[in-house]
Amino acid sequence: MSLRLLPIFENPLWKDALTGLPNRQAFHHLLEQLMQQAVTQCQSLALLLIDFDNFKWINESHGYGFGDQLLRQVARELERLADSRASVCRLGGDEFALVVTDLSQVDGLLHFAAQLKSDLDSSLVVDGVWLDLKCKVGIACYPGDATTPEAMFNNAFAALQVAQTSDNTPIVQYRPEMLASCAEYRPDYNELKLALKNREFFLVYQPKFDLPSMQLQGLEALLRWRHPLRGVVSPLVFISVAEQTGLIAAIGDWVLKAAIMQMESWQRQEGVYVSVAVNVSPLQLKDDGFVARIKALLNLNGIAGEFLQLELTESSLIEDPRRAHTIIAELRSAGVRIALDDFGTGYSSLAALQTYQLDYLKMDKSFVQKIQTRQGRSVSHAIIQLGHALEMRVIAEGVENAEQEEALCALTCDQVQGFLYSHPLSADQCLAFMKQSGSPDLFAVEDASVASV
Numbered sequence: 001m002s003l004r005l006l007p008i009f010e011n012p013l014w015k016d017a018l019t020g021l022p023n024r025q026a027f028h029h030l031l032e033q034l035m036q037q038a039v040t041q042c043q044s045l046a047l048l049l050i051d052f053d054n055f056k057w058i059n060e061s062h063g064y065g066f067g068d069q070l071l072r073q074v075a076r077e078l079e080r081l082a083d084s085r086a087s088v089c090r091l092g093g094d095e096f097a098l099v100v101t102d103l104s105q106v107d108g109l110l111h112f113a114a115q116l117k118s119d120l121d122s123s124l125v126v127d128g129v130w131l132d133l134k135c136k137v138g139i140a141c142y143p144g145d146a147t148t149p150e151a152m153f154n155n156a157f158a159a160l161q162v163a164q165t166s167d168n169t170p171i172v173q174y175r176p177e178m179l180a181s182c183a184e185y186r187p188d189y190n191e192l193k194l195a196l197k198n199r200e201f202f203l204v205y206q207p208k209f210d211l212p213s214m215q216l217q218g219l220e221a222l223l224r225w226r227h228p229l230r231g232v233v234s235p236l237v238f239i240s241v242a243e244q245t246g247l248i249a250a251i252g253d254w255v256l257k258a259a260i261m262q263m264e265s266w267q268r269q270e271g272v273y274v275s276v277a278v279n280v281s282p283l284q285l286k287d288d289g290f291v292a293r294i295k296a297l298l299n300l301n302g303i304a305g306e307f308l309q310l311e312l313t314e315s316s317l318i319e320d321p322r323r324a325h326t327i328i329a330e331l332r333s334a335g336v337r338i339a340l341d342d343f344g345t346g347y348s349s350l351a352a353l354q355t356y357q358l359d360y361l362k363m364d365k366s367f368v369q370k371i372q373t374r375q376g377r378s379v380s381h382a383i384i385q386l387g388h389a390l391e392m393r394v395i396a397e398g399v400e401n402a403e404q405e406e407a408l409c410a411l412t413c414d415q416v417q418g419f420l421y422s423h424p425l426s427a428d429q430c431l432a433f434m435k436q437s438g439s440p441d442l443f444a445v446e447d448a449s450v451a452s453v
Helices: 024-040 055-062 064-082 109-122 149-164 189-197 235-245 248-270 290-301 314-318 321-333 350-355 374-389 402-410 427-437
Strands: 045-052 086-092 095-100 135-142 171-173 201-210 216-227 231-233 276-279 308-313 337-343 360-363 393-396
Touching: 024 045, 024 086, 024 095, 024 149, 045 109, 045 149, 055 064, 064 086, 064 095, 064 109, 095 109, 109 135, 109 171, 135 149, 149 171, 149 189, 149 235, 189 235, 189 248, 201 248, 201 427, 216 235, 216 248, 216 427, 231 235, 235 248, 248 276, 248 290, 248 308, 248 427, 290 308, 290 321, 308 314, 308 321, 314 321, 314 337, 321 337, 360 374, 374 393, 374 402
Parallel strands: 135 171, 216 276, 276 308, 308 337, 337 360, 360 393
Antiparallel strands: 045 095, 045 135, 086 095, 201 216, 216 231
């Protein structure tokens, strides 16, 4: 069954803005529908996940505009190679998925995957530049490898991970021992969905301070998962799975709601007015109702927009610059402050940065860790100067010792956060910490004209 026979996937919201392919949201609905069809018609089904070893290097070497052209060409090449035998989707970044709906049309699945790889590895030329692009493929099949859409995706992804770590086996079909051999726990879609339903997620808060006064300037809300068997699980373990399965949008909405409700509780019950920063996934920005939901949450809880700070990644801005510009303008018109998170780890162009109205630039901790070296100090200085030139306040994260703080202060960094000052705290611990840090009316926001609500 070809994707073009499913009219629902013509919805623009389910199309990838860069390539025109069905996006991650459409992919999960597609896989579910096609698996249901395979069950009722006693057919087989295969899922191929594809990514590229050296796409990041190409982006860094040639720029993200060049990388965008490359991704569009990869999309067209995959469509040509798949023809009527498979449906092609873009999951994000350099990750693509092919769903082969009738294996009888494929002359050996591994042969088909090998042909895809061979053509992709050898035929891509952008602006006259031949690219040495090497793809890796993970495969899972129904009914042999999985019987549910979630298991199909997880098992194909496990196979892809094996391919990514192998120099000699770029195409890997799932085997049961792959999941069992994983040294690090990796939750699946059902676990995360159940965790959301059972309210197993919770927030902790890390304080941010002004330099050099060390006055408390706000908090960053950080997500944690209280697993019923494993205890507290770090987001490093489950966020990537949430992004790959599309659950990150629902989890992100929960984080926003929980953070705003906590601000309301602190203001109403304790008289403590403090700004809280929340990380936003690129998938959340793709939702047309994102801004409206934030405004509704703020209004419902009686919170002024100035108390909410949203941290956006570079990738979420450059994927669809025009849309990002509109969303940022709408949020700032509601008083919400915007920060560019993990600056220096992505592929932002200076020209693009100047077009956005951003309030904060967050310097990634990898730069802070090297600030005591000559080269590291020079890079940190350049980042801080760039932020100030673009009229942004610069926040350094991951500060762990007094030497780093001293260097950041000398470089006129505006704010700091990290273990030197406080580990992430529960809501109750954070309230006690704030009350000990000074007068609550100083915690509100940097703009003194903002009234308490």
